[in-house]
Amino acid sequence: MSDAVNKAHSDSDIETKSYRELHRPSSEFASRSDYLDHELQIMKPRRFGLNLPGRDFRFELEDLVPALAGTIGIIAMYSAVMMSWAEGLTAAWDHVNLGKDFAIEVARVEMLIPALLFCVLASGFINPKANLAGNHGPMIPLIGTIALAGAHPLALAILIGV
Template identity: 50%
Template sequence: MQPKRWRPNLPFRDYRFEYEDTIPAMAATIGKVVMVGAIAATFAGPLGLGDAFVLENVRYELLIVSFFIILFSGFLLPTANLAGTHGPLIPLIPIVVAAGGHPMAFGLLIGAFGLLLAISKGGSLLANLTSKGVCGGLLIYLGFIGTTSQVKNLFAWAEGIGMSHIAFFIILATILLYALLEHWQKRWLAVPLSCVLGGGLAFALGAPFEFKTAPGLPNMNPMYWWGENTGWMLGLPTIESFIVVLPFAILAVAMWSPDFLGHQVFQKNQLS
């Protein structure tokens, strides 16, 4: 099958699904939920918005993302790599909020610059200018920061329920799992199996488990999210809002290429 670029494509006519596709799809869904939640929480924290807002915002954003994934990756451009959440952006967000940045203005500018790069092929130019050392260094740095942060959060959660030993056993089991997957050349199973192992082991060791949010759709009215007394409680952005976030948007786009190339190196190693 040969899917067409920028032409209507239909499943099973122009491309097909394989059962192996469920693993990266599951891993990507888990990762997307985590990253969208991290971005929303990083913005919401300094603004005084609680966990309930973050959960609803994540639901809303994932519905929007799903629409564009189906439209572009499922219909118009099946061969395109899915757009992810820009991880290096997370440490930048508290500075954006402290400077008075507006989330919508920030997102719109990043999207506009991204489209300009795509149309002008500037992304390829940035990628060619980025050395392998930069990619490797960024990947190591982000991996270290992410690992230390998650270990800290895991122990904080375990101590909060009075079962500190659970965190130790989960980390040990995860290391052993990855070592086995490396030995069996099955590293692509790491994300879903780690989730199952971590959750199952914690539950087996007596950790409390309950769903705190009921299934349902978020508020679908855009004006709710951008009202002055609802949603983000910031209102719609003004010209000043765009000026404030302009340098941060440029910096975020400039960080795209090393982030992308670093993940590309990781993907190649996973497949080798």
């Protein structure tokens, strides 16, 4: 980190003052990197408390790229998982015929629930220092087999989690 960032606030200032008091506009820094380093130093997320943008942290332009990439990736992953599950279940049972419409609807629900519960509430407002909750990623190769057995991938996730 640059000296400008380290000299801006003493350790006691960072401990006693709020994020709003310590925040400075990016125009006061020599480079964007210095500004972002400063933001990381003064960020004060509360653990297991309500964290509000502007009071405890700020969104920056750099946050948009990983957010969009993650959104596109999770949509692709959930679509593949649900299509594999639907095809496996249809192949296992003659009376079940699940098509693309089913996979799309389930993927929507699966994306909404984790996005709202885990990403926004748990990791955004309640405990932003925590890593995001996991998803079906490691189980993708097993989805077809799980569906052929007539089960939902969540059963394996719970088994692994316990």
